[in-house]
Amino acid sequence: xxxxxxxxxxxxxxxxxxxxxxxxxxxxxxxxxxxxxxxxxxxxxxxxxxxxxxxxxxxxxxxxxxxxxxxxxxxxxxxxxxxxxxxxxxxxxxxxxxxxxxxxxxxxxxxxxxxxxxxxxxxxxxxxxxxxxxxxxxxxxxxxxxxxxxxxxxxxxxxxxxxxxxxxxxxxxxxxxxxxxxxxxxxxxxxxxxxxxxxxxxxxxxxxxxxxx
Amino acid sequence: xxxxxxxxxxxxxxxxxxxxxxxxxxxxxxxxxxxxxxxxxxxxxxxxxxxxxxxxxxxxxxxxxxxxxxxxxxxxxxxxxxxxxxxxxxxxxxxxxxxxxxxxxxxxxxxxxxxxxxxxxxxxxxxxxxxxxxxxxxxxxxxxxxxxxxxxxxxxxxxxxxxxxxxxxxxxxxxxxxxxxx
Numbered sequence: 001x002x003x004x005x006x007x008x009x010x011x012x013x014x015x016x017x018x019x020x021x022x023x024x025x026x027x028x029x030x031x032x033x034x035x036x037x038x039x040x041x042x043x044x045x046x047x048x049x050x051x052x053x054x055x056x057x058x059x060x061x062x063x064x065x066x067x068x069x070x071x072x073x074x075x076x077x078x079x080x081x082x083x084x085x086x087x088x089x090x091x092x093x094x095x096x097x098x099x100x101x102x103x104x105x106x107x108x109x110x111x112x113x114x115x116x117x118x119x120x121x122x123x124x125x126x127x128x129x130x131x132x133x134x135x136x137x138x139x140x141x142x143x144x145x146x147x148x149x150x151x152x153x154x155x156x157x158x159x160x161x162x163x164x165x166x167x168x169x170x171x172x173x174x175x176x177x178x179x180x181x182x183x184x185x186x187x188x189x190x191x192x193x194x195x196x197x198x199x200x201x202x203x204x205x206x207x208x209x210x211x212x213x
Numbered sequence: 214x215x216x217x218x219x220x221x222x223x224x225x226x227x228x229x230x231x232x233x234x235x236x237x238x239x240x241x242x243x244x245x246x247x248x249x250x251x252x253x254x255x256x257x258x259x260x261x262x263x264x265x266x267x268x269x270x271x272x273x274x275x276x277x278x279x280x281x282x283x284x285x286x287x288x289x290x291x292x293x294x295x296x297x298x299x300x301x302x303x304x305x306x307x308x309x310x311x312x313x314x315x316x317x318x319x320x321x322x323x324x325x326x327x328x329x330x331x332x333x334x335x336x337x338x339x340x341x342x343x344x345x346x347x348x349x350x351x352x353x354x355x356x357x358x359x360x361x362x363x364x365x366x367x368x369x370x371x372x373x374x375x376x377x378x379x380x381x382x383x384x385x386x387x388x389x390x391x392x393x394x395x
Contacts, residue, residue, distance in 0.1 A: 007288075007299065014290060074284020077265055078300065081280050081342075212265055 001092055004084070008096020017065040018100035021058035022108050028054035029112030040117045047116025048126060048177040054112075055105060055130065055173075056166050059137040063158040066097060066145035067208070076208055086205035094135075094142045094200060101141075102134035122177065129173040129189060136169050136193030139200035146204035150211050168192040215240050215274070216344045216375040217262060222271035224257050231257055232394050233270065239344070241373040244366070244386045248379075249394030255379035256282065258394065259346050262377055275344055276375075279337035282348035285329050289322040293332055296321050300336050307339025310365045312357060326353040331361075338365050345369060347378040 012018040032050045033043055070076050079089050106127055113123045144162045148154035172189035179185070216239050223233035231254030237245055247255045260266040261273060263280050287296035294317040297304035308314040311331040316324065324332060330353045337345055345366070351359055363385045366376055378384060 003299070011288070072284075074282065074286035077263070077280065077282075077284065078286045080265060081263055081278055082300070083277075212260075213267075 001088065004079075004089065004092035005096045005099070008093055009100055011069075012062070012065075012096065012100035015065055015069075017062035017097070018104060020061040021101055022104045024061055025051075025054050025058045025105060025108050026112060028057070029108075029115050033115055044117040044119075044122070045178075047113075047118055048122065049174045051109065051112055051116060051118075051126065052129075052133075052170050052174040052177065055134070056137065056163065056170055058105065059101065059134075059141050059166070060159055060162055062097075062101070063141050063145045063148070063162065064155055066093060066142055067149040067204070068145065068154065071149045071208070071211060077212075086208045087201045088205075090142055090146060090201040090204035090208065093204070094139055094197065097142060098135050098138035101138055102130070105134060106130050125177045125180065128186070129176050132186070132190050132193055133169045133173045136196040137166065139193075139196040140165055143196075143200040143203045143207070146207035146211075149208070165196075169196075216243070216276040217278075217377060218272075218274045219262065219268075220272050222258075222261060222273060223269045224254055224261055224266065225269035226254070226257055230269075235271070235392070237377075237390070237392060239375040239377065239390075241343075241375060242370045244370060244376040244378070244389040245392050246378055246380065246384065246386050246389045247392045247394065248381065251381075253394035255381075255394060256348050258392070259348050259377065259379050263346050277342045278344040278346050279340045279342040280346045280348075281333040281337045281350060282346075283352075285321070285333050287321045287332060287336075289320070291321060292318045293321055293324070294318065297332070297336055297339065301339040301341075304335065304339045307335035307337070310338045310361060310368075311335040312361050327355055327358060330354055331358055334362060334365070338369075343374050345374065345376045345378075347376065347380075349380055349382075350378055351380055351382045351384055 036043055109126055109130055113126055140162050144158045148158045169192055172185045176185035176189060219235055219237040222235045224231045239245060247258055249255055257266060261268050262275060263278060294304055308317060311334050313328060313331045313335055334350060350362055
């Protein structure tokens with residue numbers, strides 16, 4: 001299991017699955033102030049939502065690198081023969097993907113927040129929200145990647161599948177960032193994220209098995 | 214003790230019945246050669262035996278197995294030794310048996326077709342599973358590779374292992390059961 005997670009991390013770092021979302025996130029954070037203009041209070045009011053949207057879209061970028069290469073190369077078949085359940089493989093992929101996606105995104109959120117004039121309290125709320133929300137995003141990515149593995153032009157389909165399911169993360173994440181925790185947004189964000197992390201390995205495992213037929 | 218037991222196995226692919234009522238038992242030292250035209254279901258039979266495909270009917274029981282099929286399943290960026298080491302503790306015996314030990318430091322993506330086939334077989338040899346499932350093991354191998362494969366198979370059977378191989382090429386497997394799919 002540890003070997004599987006380390007392998008996922010290594011592949012993510014070498015194959016671009018780690019760098020792509022990060023660069024995209026920073027790019028959006030740079031572009032947004034150009035589009036809105038240098039009005040500090042306006043940026044601070046809208047920037048949090050833009051960053052959460054950027055995080056969501058960033059999660060979409062590496063989806064075709066998460067499961068499909070392993071399916072096509074027969075790695076998933078060999079793991080099955082080694083006695084690894086498909087759910088275990090999916091869980092290892094989830095953890096490996098989150099490690100290469102969540103912490104770097106949280107680091108990138110610091111300069112991104114500075115560009116959006118988010119300071120002090122707001123930056124902490126962004127970081128806390130991302131810490132709780134990114135495992136859910138990583139779980140969604142793995143689930144959708146397993147569902148679309150082996151399909152042609154899976155990228156567009158992955159977007160259509162992933163983004164609607166990520167809406168609750170966006171609502172509670174951006175809501176917590178903007179208004180604080182007065183309506184329990186943080187707990188709801190945690191609940192959604194937990195549900196996704198708990199469910200994704202089973203959905204992805206079933207998808208991998210079904211994909212062999 | 215049986216290493217592979219198929220009882221009344223049927224295989225359905227894309228709504229088409231490939232074979233049905235297939236019985237096969239392999240004990241230690243046993244071997245079976247699956248033959249038949251393209252599309253007859255040779256690879257499907259191996260995947261059913263491996264547990265990768267569900268049999269439409271019948272039961273499959275098997276011991277721990279190693280599979281070599283058309284997918285290499287090695288990380289292309291890594292050297293052959295490191296890529297094999299992800300799957301097996303000590304890849305050296307397998308690499309020696311298949312004559313690819315001199316390629317140990319070459320990245321997997323640089324290997325030729327025949328060398329890739331040898332690498333896939335080297336993993337099966339090194340893994341030491343009692344049952345070998347080989348899909349077209351002779352494909353792309355030169356005379357030396359074929360001789361090494363046959364020697365490795367003979368040694369595996371002598372050590373109490375069993376082999377289920379699907380091939381359309383002549384393959385020396387002394388005393389193997391013949392399974393012919395049509």
